[in-house]
Amino acid sequence: MSAEGQAAINASPRLSKLEAAWVIARRDFVAVLFSRAFLFFLIGPLFPVLVGGLAGSIGGQVSRQAAVIEVGVAMAADDSAALMAARNRLAPQLGGAVPVLREVTEAADDPAFDARAFMEERRGNYAAIITGTLSAPEVVGTEGQVRRWKGPVELMAAEAMAASPLTVPSSQTTTVTSSAASERTNRIRTAQAAQMVMFLLTMLLAGMVLSNLAEEKGNKVIEILAAAIPMDSVFMGKLFAMLGVSFVGIAVWGTLGWGFWAIAEDAIVTVTQTNFRELPGPAVGWSMFLLLGVLYFSMAYLLLGALFLTIGAMASTVREVQTMSMPVTMMQLMVFFLAAYTITQPGSALEMVAIAFPLSSPFAMLARAALEETLWTHIGALAWQMVWVVLLVKGGSMLFRKKVMKSGNAGTKKKRWSFRRKASQMEPAE
Incomplete structure (x- = not known):
């Protein structure tokens, strides 16, 4: 038995659910962060970006010449x-x-x-x-x-x-900073870009939850943890551990992207013919919009991760996990399309549906932050999404107890006592 499992078994009677979730989160976060697989996971997305950047640069040069x-x-x-x-x-x-x-x-x-x-x-x-x-x-x-x-x-x-050079009169012009139509168009562009970035990051990073659970189900570690501490705490700890790992990955990619931008900003602006220094600002302001972006990404990740944990609880093998996760991935794509479609229909019944449905709610509310200045609605939306995270975790843990542990709470307590007894027999005699 590993030292972590032994520590969890010995400490479980003194831990509350939140403390147990913290133990699991800290254990998974450190284990994933310092693994070689995570290093390759960080490097992996950089190659398509590099190839895409080179291809775009070459394509832009060819287009300009043509x-x-x-x-x-x-x-x-x-x-x-x-x-x-x-x-x-x-x-x-x-x-x-x-x-x-x-x-x-x-x-x-x-x-x-x-x-x-x-x-x-x-x-x-x-x-x-x-x-x-x-x-x-x-x-x-x-x-x-x-x-x-x-x-x-x-x-x-x-x-x-002409006997003398033809004179083309020069007209006088008066420009304004922006109009109502141009401001709304710019904000819609910001909302679309934010939704796309959040969707790609969520789909790229949420798979770590599924792979982590499948790995621990294969080597029976998850059963040891479930016998030692409440399954709700195990699922919640794993979710927040993977969320923390995701933020580390985003920080690394963001730092590399910022460095690349600092080095090649003029070249990027020349290639794209877009003034990136004057991005269309969201209605709530950039600082609040970035804060809401972090919060809604967290909610989207936790919701999808909780759903993946529920799938992992129902599956018996890694192949079943991969097969069952495909419909969820396709459903999330449809959800993203729903949220993207409602950007141009603020206040409509379809937008209310997108906000109420938990999986599309983070995307729809992030778009609303770009288009409307009202802030109080985001508090209610975040609370609504957190309620669904808790419900999905509860449902996933119940399915796991019935599917893997086979006997509910009573069986869990019996296995927990059995594991503690075996652990005490393994301790060396003084």
Whole structure:
């Protein structure tokens, strides 16, 4: 018998349920945290992120290079030079409304150059080709490209033929910091991003509860613990131990992410073309939103973990645990979709259902924190979710006693006395 099991057996008469849960939580937390498997678990998600970042960087570079649209010019030398000069004069004011012009070298070498045949043969890298003269320019290309560049080509031709440079008037603009519509749109984006991050972290980390229980059921450690202390305390201790381990993992990933951001912030902003320094703020403010995010992640983890513990109590083998956990995982995905769908329907009956259903409640309430300033509703929601954590733990422990211990409380007490007797016989005589 291990030293931890012996200590639990000897100390159990003097421990309350909370104290026993603390003993289990401390034991599991230390055991998981200093295991080699946890180190590989921390490193595992970093490789997909690294590969995804590299792939996104390369893809962004390719997209930027492919996004440069060139329009070929197949006109007389004088007209071609005048058109390009007009384009350069208009570009500072019109920007992307005027195309990048490139002279078609094949047209200069071929007096009988046919722009239509050239485009149909898919030669060169031109979106369209301008032929004809400045007084009667012709745009050759697909229907969409012709419709897009017909107006700019006519404008450049007019500028090229003008006796004096064409003056495009500059309009005056007045900007506001935000509008009601833009503020709500930004907050919806924040709510969606927060829900997605919380869902991914929950699904990634909650599996540790299931694997830990399956391992201890296989080597009979869980039966020793159940015989020594109340099963409610065992389940609750395991849940909070895995929650603590999850926070350690999130802290490690967050630190590495912050370091990577500090090193490559400019490159990331350049690739994504998004100003990350001005993230859309939630309605309750960033400090309160982060606090609520931690609390709702804890509730989502505890609820899903308690459900996984209940599955582990009903399963007899590791294969059964894996098979039975799949429907729960799919159900959690549907729950996430429900919470995400109700973001745009505040106050509706469907949102109330998402808030009342315990597994979707953390996600729905986190979205509400991003959209509404009211805080008192979160206190009630957190209390409601904690009640369901306790109920799921109670249900899981009852199933375990009936499924594994076979004989309820009486059998548990009998096995507890038997284990203590065997432990006392194993102690060396003085």
